[in-house]
Amino acid sequence: MQLADRMSVIRGSVIRDVATEIASRNNPNLIKLSGGLPDEQFFPMKELQAAAEKIFADPLLFGEALQYGLTKGDTELIELIIERLNRNEKLGINFDNIIICTGCQQGISMACTALLNDGETILIEKPSYLDGLNAALPYNPNIVGVETDDQGIRIDKLEEALNAHPDTKLVYVIPNFQNPTGKAWPLERRKAFLELLKKYPEVKVLEDNPYGEIRFRGEHVPCLKALDDTGQVIYLGSFSKILCPGLRIAYIVSDSKELIDRIEEIKEGLDLQSNQFSQVHIREYMKMFDLDEHVRDLCKVYKGRCDALIEMMKNEFPVGVTFTIPDGGLFLYVTCPENFDTGKMLKDALDAEVSYIPGASFNADGSGKNTMRLNFSANDVPDLQEGIRRLAGVFKAEIAKQDK
Amino acid sequence: MQLADRMSVIRGSVIRDVATEIASRNNPNLIKLSGGLPDEQFFPMKELQAAAEKIFADPLLFGEALQYGLTKGDTELIELIIERLNRNEKLGINFDNIIICTGCQQGISMACTALLNDGETILIEKPSYLDGLNAALPYNPNIVGVETDDQGIRIDKLEEALNAHPDTKLVYVIPNFQNPTGKAWPLERRKAFLELLKKYPEVKVLEDNPYGEIRFRGEHVPCLKALDDTGQVIYLGSFSKILCPGLRIAYIVSDSKELIDRIEEIKEGLDLQSNQFSQVHIREYMKMFDLDEHVRDLCKVYKGRCDALIEMMKNEFPVGVTFTIPDGGLFLYVTCPENFDTGKMLKDALDAEVSYIPGASFNADGSGKNTMRLNFSANDVPDLQEGIRRLAGVFKAEIAKQDK
Numbered sequence: 001m002q003l004a005d006r007m008s009v010i011r012g013s014v015i016r017d018v019a020t021e022i023a024s025r026n027n028p029n030l031i032k033l034s035g036g037l038p039d040e041q042f043f044p045m046k047e048l049q050a051a052a053e054k055i056f057a058d059p060l061l062f063g064e065a066l067q068y069g070l071t072k073g074d075t076e077l078i079e080l081i082i083e084r085l086n087r088n089e090k091l092g093i094n095f096d097n098i099i100i101c102t103g104c105q106q107g108i109s110m111a112c113t114a115l116l117n118d119g120e121t122i123l124i125e126k127p128s129y130l131d132g133l134n135a136a137l138p139y140n141p142n143i144v145g146v147e148t149d150d151q152g153i154r155i156d157k158l159e160e161a162l163n164a165h166p167d168t169k170l171v172y173v174i175p176n177f178q179n180p181t182g183k184a185w186p187l188e189r190r191k192a193f194l195e196l197l198k199k200y201p202e203v204k205v206l207e208d209n210p211y212g213e214i215r216f217r218g219e220h221v222p223c224l225k226a227l228d229d230t231g232q233v234i235y236l237g238s239f240s241k242i243l244c245p246g247l248r249i250a251y252i253v254s255d256s257k258e259l260i261d262r263i264e265e266i267k268e269g270l271d272l273q274s275n276q277f278s279q280v281h282i283r284e285y286m287k288m289f290d291l292d293e294h295v296r297d298l299c300k301v302y303k304g305r306c307d308a309l310i311e312m313m314k315n316e317f318p319v320g321v322t323f324t325i326p327d328g329g330l331f332l333y334v335t336c337p338e339n340f341d342t343g344k345m346l347k348d349a350l351d352a353e354v355s356y357i358p359g360a361s362f363n364a365d366g367s368g369k370n371t372m373r374l375n376f377s378a379n380d381v382p383d384l385q386e387g388i389r390r391l392a393g394v395f396k397a398e399i400a401k402q403d404k
Numbered sequence: 405m406q407l408a409d410r411m412s413v414i415r416g417s418v419i420r421d422v423a424t425e426i427a428s429r430n431n432p433n434l435i436k437l438s439g440g441l442p443d444e445q446f447f448p449m450k451e452l453q454a455a456a457e458k459i460f461a462d463p464l465l466f467g468e469a470l471q472y473g474l475t476k477g478d479t480e481l482i483e484l485i486i487e488r489l490n491r492n493e494k495l496g497i498n499f500d501n502i503i504i505c506t507g508c509q510q511g512i513s514m515a516c517t518a519l520l521n522d523g524e525t526i527l528i529e530k531p532s533y534l535d536g537l538n539a540a541l542p543y544n545p546n547i548v549g550v551e552t553d554d555q556g557i558r559i560d561k562l563e564e565a566l567n568a569h570p571d572t573k574l575v576y577v578i579p580n581f582q583n584p585t586g587k588a589w590p591l592e593r594r595k596a597f598l599e600l601l602k603k604y605p606e607v608k609v610l611e612d613n614p615y616g617e618i619r620f621r622g623e624h625v626p627c628l629k630a631l632d633d634t635g636q637v638i639y640l641g642s643f644s645k646i647l648c649p650g651l652r653i654a655y656i657v658s659d660s661k662e663l664i665d666r667i668e669e670i671k672e673g674l675d676l677q678s679n680q681f682s683q684v685h686i687r688e689y690m691k692m693f694d695l696d697e698h699v700r701d702l703c704k705v706y707k708g709r710c711d712a713l714i715e716m717m718k719n720e721f722p723v724g725v726t727f728t729i730p731d732g733g734l735f736l737y738v739t740c741p742e743n744f745d746t747g748k749m750l751k752d753a754l755d756a757e758v759s760y761i762p763g764a765s766f767n768a769d770g771s772g773k774n775t776m777r778l779n780f781s782a783n784d785v786p787d788l789q790e791g792i793r794r795l796a797g798v799f800k801a802e803i804a805k806q807d808k
Contacts, residue, residue, distance in 0.1 A: 001635075001660045001662055001663050002519075002606055003518055003519060003662075003663075003666060004517065004518060004519055004520055004521050004543075004573075005521055006517070006521075007518060007666055010517075010666070010669055010670060010673070011669060012668070012669040012672055013475075013669075013672045016475065016672060036472075037471060037472055038471075040467030040468075040470060040471050041467070043466075043467060043470045043471075045460070045463060045466050045467070045470070048470070049460045049466075052456060052460070056449070056453045056456070059449060062447075062449050062453075063444030063445070063447060063449070064444075065650055066444060066447045066449070066452070066648035066649075066650040066651070067441060067442075067444050067447075067648065067649060067650050068440075068441055068649045068650065069650065071417075071420065101675075102506065102675040102678075102679075103675050103676055105672075105673070105674070105675050105676045106674060106675040109673060109674050109675070113408065113410070113414075113542050114407055114408060114411060115406075115407060115408050116408055117408050117409050117410075118522075131672075134669075134672055134673035135673040135674065136673075137673055138517050138542070138670075138673070139408075169408075202406055231405075244470035244471065245470075245471060245472045245680075246469055246470040246471050246472065246473065246679070246680030246681050247470065247679060247680075247681055248675065248676075248677070248678070248679050248680070256405045258405055259405050259407075262407060262411055262414070264416070265414055265415060265416040265417075265538075266414060266542075268416055268417045268420060268509075268535075268538055269414070269509070269513060269538035269539040269540075269541055269542070270509070270510060270513050270539065270674065271505075271506040271507050271509050271510040271513070271652065271675075272507055272509045272652075273652070274506075274652070274679075275506075275650070275651060275652050275678075275679040275681075275682055276649075276650030276651075276652070277650050277651055277679075277681075277682060277685075278679055278681060278682070281681075
């Protein structure tokens, strides 16, 4: 079939490809440290059921939930999200500044349609959730990775990149418990980032914050949007990690009413509107229950899992393997000796019944071949411990092979 | 804010703009003949509730419905849709030929991304659901209307257009109970259409069929996809009009596995996947209940409403006003005397507490100023009758004004 020229650069998600490969093994004993899933055990099922029952009990409400709604999203749900964002994140936004979307992924997609000309540059942390930028591929972007350190994106390297690529339109960042490293930028780095960006007013920041609320250690740090006084930051938030991903409800925030209104037009063309039932469902859930309390409970569980994983890695991993120690989120990042190739090693790991995501898929230049992402949210502590035991065995075998 | 160049051609839905204007009147006495809504009274609420209760009763099932799923869509739901399409529409498709999407709107969007180069031509019936092609606006398409007659698209005019626009990549058509006219193409026209298209193998047909099952008069006519032996037809179907639109579940069908696989990659970038809960919800509904029986009941209701509307128009409308008589769907199309401007007249209609969609919004060249779309699915018979009474008053006042 004769496809459009742009299809030559459109590709599938590397992470989903790995997931497909893993699934094809169909091995129930496999311990998946590769996933990015919240644990469904901790979805608030009873509460979501109660909210649904409320909808079912009222034909007017049920009819509303099954009918077409507004492209911008359910008005009352938007008001609840605004109230929560202004309270927890101090965003100071109003109804003009927000639109509902289908996962943060659609937020990235629509922001790229609205802002990025064909072939222009997007800067992204190295490593980062590169797959998210697949949303931009229809516009054939020049995706350039910017070095990071323990504090997040390096400001000197970012300035170099902005100067080297004067056609940069977007900087895509995940300052909170980043996918894949789990790192959070400290306040000073955030301020320095925004200070630098002020010199490039035509550049917009896409702040993807699905993990920010899953903080289980340390003090809350304001998100970029809360510190932004130029309106350059476009903020993406989601219910996927704090409630559940299957409902696909997220939101885009911008100071610019114009941008939000134009994104609404884009969304009309894309899918008319996000799922109406799920919007009403989450709205009624939020009115009946305390989402913040649920998030606090979730953080306790994920802290226990993260700590167990770290403890086990300290005990089991051979010398020369290092890892990040996150204060929140779902992921951490492992760096193996330089001569490791985690892409090739994945086969050995799958044979040993443990999986991870090879690090090269998070780097725009394909580097990071000796790194990998591990997830600690989707398995219980005994499985995490056994998973690390297996992975340590793979590492030791690899070292022995290379020592030969 | 500095937007991407493509935003100069992206615009909102004209129909949704009219809906917004109507909503701003906030008049509970307004009879809306403008909507495109199915009547929520006839959503199978009890059955959808029972399907949801089954999900709630099983934590594994509930967990699956709230979790991430596959980009292509829920496997079992897809199998149910395939079985239904092969039984009712004789499509003869398998798992390689279909992917779930968020409403037919997302299907149009993804097909355009996959097939249409920037600036290339899309042919569309005149009139048709032009707003649907807003999905193509990021690619700055040349949208060209092709004349229709009582039997659908005119083959001679289509051939002229294909020859005049050798860069045509897509022909977007709604052969069943079209939006806005309610017309269905007879079998011979369908065959002639496909015969002509064979001469242009690089041109693909986007057959949008959300209304096809709502036939309440006459014999079933095979859809284009069932008659297609070249693989040129890409078929869009949806649960929006036969079940409910709020769940936003639809599907794209193509003979080309390559196209479906590439659309899956596009969808990963767009929104990762459609709503998982709604996919599981519809799947369980389809396993527990007979969707075909529900559609048959729905057709009876809509037939009664359509007939009442037609009867009333015959009695009330002044000489010189004509209208289509549909055998199915949700809409019919009214043609007023040539000197009428239904866009300007809408204000008078709203003052008289009745609404419609002006016809110019269905014509790529802005013609059809003396036409309008009326909906018969969303109001009961007494309201439909009163709506026509009011509209006839507006017509008579307009004629009197012009006779002066």
